[in-house]
Amino acid sequence: MLTYTLRRLAFAVPALLAISFIIFAILDLAPSDPTAQLPLTIPPEVREKIRLSLGLGEPFAVRYWKWLIQFFVNEPLNLIEQWTGWSFGDGDRLRVLSWQTRSPVVDLIAQRMPQTLWVVGMSYVLGALIAIPIGVISAYRQYSWFDQFGTLFSMVGFSIPTFFTGLLFIVIFSVNLEWFPSIYDTTHEVTDWESFVFQIKQMIMPTMVLGLYNASQISRFMRASMLDNLGQDYVRTARAKGMTEKVVVLVHVMRNSLIPVVTVLALNLPQVFGGAIITEQIFKVNGLGQLLIGAIEGGDIPTVQTLTFIFAVLIVLFNLIADLLYGILDPRIRYD
Amino acid sequence: MPLADGAPATAQQTNGVDDAPVLEVEGLETVFDTRDGAVHAVNGVSFHLRPGELLGVVGESGSGKSVTMMSALQLLPSPPARRTGGMVRFRGQDVDAMTPKAMRRLRGGEIGFVFQDPMTSLNPVFTVGFQIMEPLRKHLRLSKPEARKRAAELLAMVGIPSPEARLNDYPHQFSGGMRQRVMIAIALACEPGVVIADEPTTALDVTIQAQIIELVKDLRQRLGAAIVWITHDLGVIAGIADRVAVMYAGRIVEEGPVLEIFEDPRHPYTRALLETMPHLEGDRPQRLRTIPGQPPVLMETPVACSFAPRCPHAFDKCLAADPRLEPCGAAGHRVACWWTPPEAETEVPA
Numbered sequence: 001m002l003t004y005t006l007r008r009l010a011f012a013v014p015a016l017l018a019i020s021f022i023i024f025a026i027l028d029l030a031p032s033d034p035t036a037q038l039p040l041t042i043p044p045e046v047r048e049k050i051r052l053s054l055g056l057g058e059p060f061a062v063r064y065w066k067w068l069i070q071f072f073v074n075e076p077l078n079l080i081e082q083w084t085g086w087s088f089g090d091g092d093r094l095r096v097l098s099w100q101t102r103s104p105v106v107d108l109i110a111q112r113m114p115q116t117l118w119v120v121g122m123s124y125v126l127g128a129l130i131a132i133p134i135g136v137i138s139a140y141r142q143y144s145w146f147d148q149f150g151t152l153f154s155m156v157g158f159s160i161p162t163f164f165t166g167l168l169f170i171v172i173f174s175v176n177l178e179w180f181p182s183i184y185d186t187t188h189e190v191t192d193w194e195s196f197v198f199q200i201k202q203m204i205m206p207t208m209v210l211g212l213y214n215a216s217q218i219s220r221f222m223r224a225s226m227l228d229n230l231g232q233d234y235v236r237t238a239r240a241k242g243m244t245e246k247v248v249v250l251v252h253v254m255r256n257s258l259i260p261v262v263t264v265l266a267l268n269l270p271q272v273f274g275g276a277i278i279t280e281q282i283f284k285v286n287g288l289g290q291l292l293i294g295a296i297e298g299g300d301i302p303t304v305q306t307l308t309f310i311f312a313v314l315i316v317l318f319n320l321i322a323d324l325l326y327g328i329l330d331p332r333i334r335y336d
Numbered sequence: 337m338p339l340a341d342g343a344p345a346t347a348q349q350t351n352g353v354d355d356a357p358v359l360e361v362e363g364l365e366t367v368f369d370t371r372d373g374a375v376h377a378v379n380g381v382s383f384h385l386r387p388g389e390l391l392g393v394v395g396e397s398g399s400g401k402s403v404t405m406m407s408a409l410q411l412l413p414s415p416p417a418r419r420t421g422g423m424v425r426f427r428g429q430d431v432d433a434m435t436p437k438a439m440r441r442l443r444g445g446e447i448g449f450v451f452q453d454p455m456t457s458l459n460p461v462f463t464v465g466f467q468i469m470e471p472l473r474k475h476l477r478l479s480k481p482e483a484r485k486r487a488a489e490l491l492a493m494v495g496i497p498s499p500e501a502r503l504n505d506y507p508h509q510f511s512g513g514m515r516q517r518v519m520i521a522i523a524l525a526c527e528p529g530v531v532i533a534d535e536p537t538t539a540l541d542v543t544i545q546a547q548i549i550e551l552v553k554d555l556r557q558r559l560g561a562a563i564v565w566i567t568h569d570l571g572v573i574a575g576i577a578d579r580v581a582v583m584y585a586g587r588i589v590e591e592g593p594v595l596e597i598f599e600d601p602r603h604p605y606t607r608a609l610l611e612t613m614p615h616l617e618g619d620r621p622q623r624l625r626t627i628p629g630q631p632p633v634l635m636e637t638p639v640a641c642s643f644a645p646r647c648p649h650a651f652d653k654c655l656a657a658d659p660r661l662e663p664c665g666a667a668g669h670r671v672a673c674w675w676t677p678p679e680a681e682t683e684v685p686a
């Protein structure tokens with residue numbers, strides 16, 4: 001298992017380098033001008049100077065190389081310094097800077113990460129927690145009214161886009177019932193019980209919108225996996241041994257059914273970090289999704305490059321994690 | 337009068353204490369609801385099993401051997417399976433009227449089941465030890481270490497080397513024959529009075545087959561369990577069974593003591609089955625014979641004898657009426673057939 005993991009990690013390095021090159025090259029080809037949003041009164045020579053100051057005068061290879069050093073060497077060193085308090089060299093390293101804000105991209109991401117993790121991560125957990133019992137019951141009572149309702153629920157949940165459910169929730173729960181705020185206040189800090197309640201309240205709607213969407217997918221998946229396993233011979237053996245239905249379904253069948261579901265959950269986890277771009281927009285949660293949208297609109301190429309590449313790293317990483325989980329959960333799979 | 341009546345009754349009863357059947361099945365009927373209609377898989381099967389007895393059940397593939405046994409213990413998923421009639425009694429108790437709890441006690445606790453396919457009948461994600469310990473902990477209420485000890489003993493009993501260590505292995509780490517042994521160990525875990533072994537040797541090669549047969553013989557002697565042994569191999573049955581039931585198209589067409597079935601087979605189907613058996617006595621076995629024709633599609637309840645289309649002795653009555661199991665020949669021999677073999681014609685029915 002360890003050698004397998006190390007081998008996979010070693011393979012990931014060239015793959016990620018290739019990905020980083022592609023991302024960098026494609027964004028470089030994009031006809032976007034970082035000075036486009038500056039006032040028209042700025043004379044062209046000044047504009048050119050601004051461009052040069054952003055490093056655009058240098059050839060592609062040099063810029064790519066610099067970005068690589070900044071991303072793979074300087075930023076990790078910075079992080080290590082921050083976490084451990086050690087210091088390497090003079091600490092004066094070039095960092096990946098956002099063109100829009102002139103602040104390091106990694107700091108921006110660190111700022112936005114908590115909101116995304118809270119809202120989108122919570123919706124993922126919530127989705128799984130709702131979906132797994134629904135999937136289990138639907139499969140066990142296939143074609144019962146519960147199952148039919150569950151099918152309808154997930155069809156609706158899956159086919160209605162989150163921008164619609166989001167607005168619907170706002171109209172019902174914020175405008176008409178006035179239960180929850182429609183805008184997520186990122187500056188809000190939890191200090192006592194009351195502020196905690198407020199935090200929960202403002203999280204409920206975005207979390208539910210995304211959670212229901214996730215749940216409708218996961219529950220289908222869980223149901224299919226359960227149905228696959230309920231028909232297996234070993235289920236009959238468990239019953240013939242005199243096990244209770246609870247043990248048969250929740251131990252024997254579920255343990256098998258969870259294997260593919262857990263794997264898919266792990267595979268899809270990078271989505272959480274990607275932030276649900278649309279949902280974050282609707283509820284004004286300024287998480288990673290919003291950061292990305294803002295950067296794209298402002299032609300802030302370093303931010304887009306770095307964010308996209310981080311997503312790529314996460315996808316590669318969680319692919320590996322999913323494979324390892326599979327090996328842990330299913331004793332028939334051996335990696336050596 | 338009551339006294340006179342009472343005397344033989346008590347005599348019968350005392351006689352019956354040893355002999356009362358542990359398992360009785362009467363008129364069992366089961367259908368599968370499929371997209372193309374109902375498949376009548378079991379059509380009025382009746383049999384009984386006495387303590388310590390080994391009943392061999394033979395028949396072609398698809399004759400309903402497995403379905404009959406599973407239906408009796410309510411192990412068929414419903415839908416598609418549906419019991420449409422019949423009565424099952426275990427030690428005189430109506431199995432269908434049992435509470436779910438009593439039913440669970442029965443399954444695993446008092447009736448052990450060895451399923452046909454050892455490759456898929458064990459749960460792939462639990463260790464073999466866990467799967468053997470489950471019924472021990474549930475029915476015998478053993479503690480974990482006790483159950484573990486007993487599980488290792490069971491593995492040793494079915495002839496698996498270094499049983500202690502193998503408890504921690506998963507089913508895929510065992511060969512097919514070993515998995516079948518594990519299945520047998522699970523079935524025997526709680527020392528049940530009845531073991532239903534559904535083709536326990538069919539998936540195995542001949543040497544392992546012989547080992548398993550020896551094992552079952554031996555276990556039967558030591559534990560005194562009654563066994564239903566399902567197979568399509570009459571050769572296996574000949575060596576171990578006390579009685580044989582021959583199944584065709586979801587019913588028992590002939591039933592009797594093993595010697596009777598082999599020496600005085602009455603049903604043309606039984607005779608055909610015996611003829612398909614390779615004879616080891618001859619210098620060179622003849623070409624394997626098969627029974628011509630196909631088993632019937634069980635889409636409707638038969639009005640005629642189901643074997644008639646394939647039967648070399650069929651006559652007009654066979655197409656007009658469905659024969660029932662009637663006594664014939666020696667005691668305990670019953671057959672469902674209108675035709676009488678010429679050599680038996682002179683005999684007076686007992």
Ligand SMILES: Nc1ncnc2c1ncn2[C@@H]1O[C@H](COP(=O)(O)OP(=O)(O)OP(=O)(O)O)[C@@H](O)[C@H]1O
Binds near residue numbers: 370397400
């Ligand atoms: N789930 C099902 N749906 C429909 N028909 C079924 C189903 N299971 C079994 N049957 C039918 O029931 C009949 C009896 O099947 P069964 O498995 O009892 O045969 P068998 O005698 O055990 O054969 P084998 O020797 O191959 O094990 C077959 O004709 C089969 O088509």
Ligand SMILES: [Mg+2]
Binds near residue numbers: 402452
């Ligand atoms: Mg069978």
